[in-house]
Amino acid sequence: MNTIRITKEFTFEMAHALSEYRGKCYNVHGHSYGLEVTVKGKPLRAEGVEEAGMVMDFSILKQIVNEAIIQPFDHAFVIHHSDRRFTYLPKATKMVIVNYQPTCECMIIDFAERLQKLFPEGVALHRLMLRETATSYAEWYAEDNKSVQEI
Numbered sequence: 001m002n003t004i005r006i007t008k009e010f011t012f013e014m015a016h017a018l019s020e021y022r023g024k025c026y027n028v029h030g031h032s033y034g035l036e037v038t039v040k041g042k043p044l045r046a047e048g049v050e051e052a053g054m055v056m057d058f059s060i061l062k063q064i065v066n067e068a069i070i071q072p073f074d075h076a077f078v079i080h081h082s083d084r085r086f087t088y089l090p091k092a093t094k095m096v097i098v099n100y101q102p103t104c105e106c107m108i109i110d111f112a113e114r115l116q117k118l119f120p121e122g123v124a125l126h127r128l129m130l131r132e133t134a135t136s137y138a139e140w141y142a143e144d145n146k147s148v149q150e151i
């Protein structure tokens, strides 16, 4: 049976600020992010079951990514825990305080770590693409990251 990659696309809005950064991205600013999630597996060879012919139902993939990534990060402000600027915001502000500089690269590593453990048996995360601006994006590939690496 052939191995197939399937991809689902997502969008979310997020504000961030880079810490210790000498440039415009030190400022609190936002992006409309694009996220592509690709998983790999073999289409189910069975009849009379809901997932027949599928690596994974796109709607299940959507649900997993929505719960793990989109819901926590959409319309949130993301900042490194050592950058005390977040203490000036009202407590009701939706914030994700992270232990990394919230660049495209570090966020995609975080997303990969969150997602990897959530797929059913036989389905593996293959690729993530995180688009930050019309001209900038980062990619994560499973084959590049076979051993766990620190951010």
Ligand SMILES: Nc1nc2c(c(=O)[nH]1)N=C([C@H](O)[C@H](O)COP(=O)(O)OP(=O)(O)OP(=O)(O)O)CN2
Residues within 6 Å of the ligand: 018, 025, 102, 103, 104, 105, 132, 133, 134, 135, 136
């Ligand atoms: N390697 C990285 N460099 C930068 C990141 C990042 O995540 N990884 N992030 C930023 C800023 O947050 C922001 O994304 C600015 O990106 P940039 O492409 O420079 O945005 P512009 O609006 O200037 O894009 P143009 O299309 O070039 O006008 C900074 N660097």
Ligand SMILES: [Zn+2]
Residues within 6 Å of the ligand: 016, 025, 029, 030, 031, 132
């Ligand atoms: Zn930015």
